Amino acid sequence: MNHNNYYFLKHLTAKLHSILQGALFVEGFSTSKQELWLLFKTTDGSYFPIKFNTINTDSVLSFPIDAPLPKNKQPQFRLFESKVVVEVKVHDFERSFHIQFAGGLYLYIKLFGKNGNVISLNQNTVVDVFRKQLKADTQLDFAQITAPQTIAVSDLLQAAATTAEVAKKLPFIPADAVEELNSTGYFEADAAQKKQMAERVLNTLATSQFYISKTNNGYALTFYNKGEVLGDYTDAITAQNDFARLYLGKYFFEEKKNNLVNTLKQRKDKLEKEIHSKKTKLNTIATQTPYNHIGDILMAHLYQLQKGLEKTTLLNFYTNQNIDIKLKKELTPQENAENYYRKAKNQVKEIEVLQDNLQKAETELVEISEKLETALQAADGKSLRGMEKDKQATENIDKPTLFKEFEKSGYTILVGKNSVNNDLLTQKHAAKNDVWLHARGLAGSHVVIKTKPGQTVPVDVLEYAASLAAYFSKGRTDSLCPVIYTEKKYVRKPKGAAAGQVVVEKENTLLVKPAFQ
Structure with missing residues (x-):
């Protein structure tokens, strides 16, 4: 079954209500855009957390009672701090429930797959939402969501002739229950047999007996003891916790x-x-x-x-x-x-x-x-x-390099990417004895040859770096371009100069063809 279904949530919310009624809301916080914690202090003085995760196309609840609280957290739903829980209630035939607080405040928890969310309300008015990208959740009609629904489930189930009809008319029936009906010949049975079989399935869904089984695609939380069963439970919270651990793991x-x-x-x-x-x-x-x-x-x-x-x-x-x-x-x-x-x-x-x-x-x-x-x-x-x-x-x-990098004859050549990056290269990353180059009189990149102790930069390396300085300048399309070069110690940046602007106190010139090799 889909672990987020109405019948399992009936069992889960009944258990949550017994724990949280009268509890204080201590804090809400998120550790990421996909994880929200709600922490309560129960009437016996113990702490009870609810953790809400969204992953891929699913929403998952868990209750990590023994887990340490995360240190890096962003506060959420501060309006609810110190408020007393009145009720935890599932919504009829839905994959959602709410926690009601004194004073007409609500936390609405909807487990609609990839659209799962936690929404805070004051009466029928939305105050805040956890997943703000779900814009429709800011305009929901909470009164309509919580309005009692009456569906003759047994009658509709008995009238269904195929699994597709069940899925269409009774989408809240868990898939494993539909599979149980199908595998036992339900849709071929006569009316009396169908009534008996339908009631048996509905009784199973009303019973607090759950199983976690291993499937081809992962794990399932089900009402039926079938397949490779990893555990059976009578407590919905324990079942959900163990399932969440396996599923999220x-x-x-x-x-x-x-x-x-x-x-x-x-x-x-x-x-x-x-x-x-x-x-x-x-x-x-x-x-x-x-x-x-x-x-x-x-x-x-x-x-x-x-x-x-x-x-x-x-x-x-x-x-x-x-x-x-x-x-x-x-x-x-x-x-x-x-x-x-x-x-x-x-x-x-x-x-x-x-x-x-x-x-x-x-x-x-x-x-x-x-x-x-x-x-x-x-x-x-x-x-x-x-x-x-x-x-x-x-x-x-x-990972991307800070500057454009080239190599020639064992020498590293760095090229600035823009004016600000030029300053960073020249002022912070170039050593005083490195060779600095720039196209003469033209806007362009600063170029730096990283020198080696005790060695003179070879002419071919100098010419190659100069051709790069010409290429990464306004002179790129010229047949020949003059490029100045000097040691970095002769390049300084005047106070108040614009990004990339420098003064060169001593220079030499090369006439090169702009090239990018």
Whole structure:
């Protein structure tokens, strides 16, 4: 059965009435948007809590008498504090009930699946609602909800010819009771038999005998001793508590499992892309002409070259084929050769970094894949113990970075995302010896190269960072863009300057092509 049905609530509210009549409302509080506590002090001086949870498409009550009260809580329904309970009453043929207090105050608890809610009223006027997103609950007619209803249940049940007709005309009959009728041949029986069978079912629903059974989809709180029964009860509160513990436990386990699986899948996908990218980069480096070979070719043909060339075509004596070589026109042929030798040295470092990071990524991928398989096969909370730390660690790895991050030859390059973020990068995260770059005279991002102690930033790293500074500026579409660079210690922010505005006291300039690689 649906655990929130009229017949079970009749038993539950009768028990609650016997406990809470004359009790004082101590406090109401929420621990989240899905959990509300109502705490009472009974006439014998003991405390009695009612906990209301909404999960997915359901509403669940429990009564955690022995559980410690949560520390982080938001007060709710303060109007009811110290008010005396007069009555707890179920609403006729509904999945709802109310707690009436002296002075005409009410707490209306409706257990309508995903639309479950707790509403406070003064007489017939709504004062407050727990789940404020349910706008219709602020306009409800409480007098109509609590008005007595008369339904000839036995007569209508005997007149029903199918289970569908029962569900339509008598929706408050629990599904397990309808299944009992169907499985015992009720709908094929004659009138006398149907009357007898109907009365037997209604008598069962009126009896305080409950069962919790395990189903294919989880757990059921039922009036019938069928299936894999985990417990039988005569006390509705105890039955509801045990059911809520199992039901909510399964829900929160599945939620935790799904979150963990999704986190691990995302990390696995990211690692696979990272590995593919690094392998592609290494393959590109391996298949292109080595920089030191280009340097050798230039040195061998110095007599054919002169300053001012932007490119040349020479014989590659390593392959016996012609090769097109880019040159910097402001450099002499020998200086261009030296530049390629310098690039070769930096590329060796870049390959080492790529290979090291590739190995780390491949090792982590194996570990993540194993953890993902374990999480997918987990059947209970014990199987997930210890994996929450893995989830948190993975989330920390994958959470968005504060700045745009790039890497070149083992150097980290940070790029601001906006004016305020530029200030944060330059003023708070850049060390005094880091290299700071910005497109000259143009609005754009601050760029910082994180330096290494005792090492000079290689030219290719500086040029790469400059191309990023040009790209993340108003000069992005220009063929060439001037970029200033200096050590961070020469960059200061004047008092009262707008976000992102700085003064540079000492600078150098590079002319680069805007590029985002």
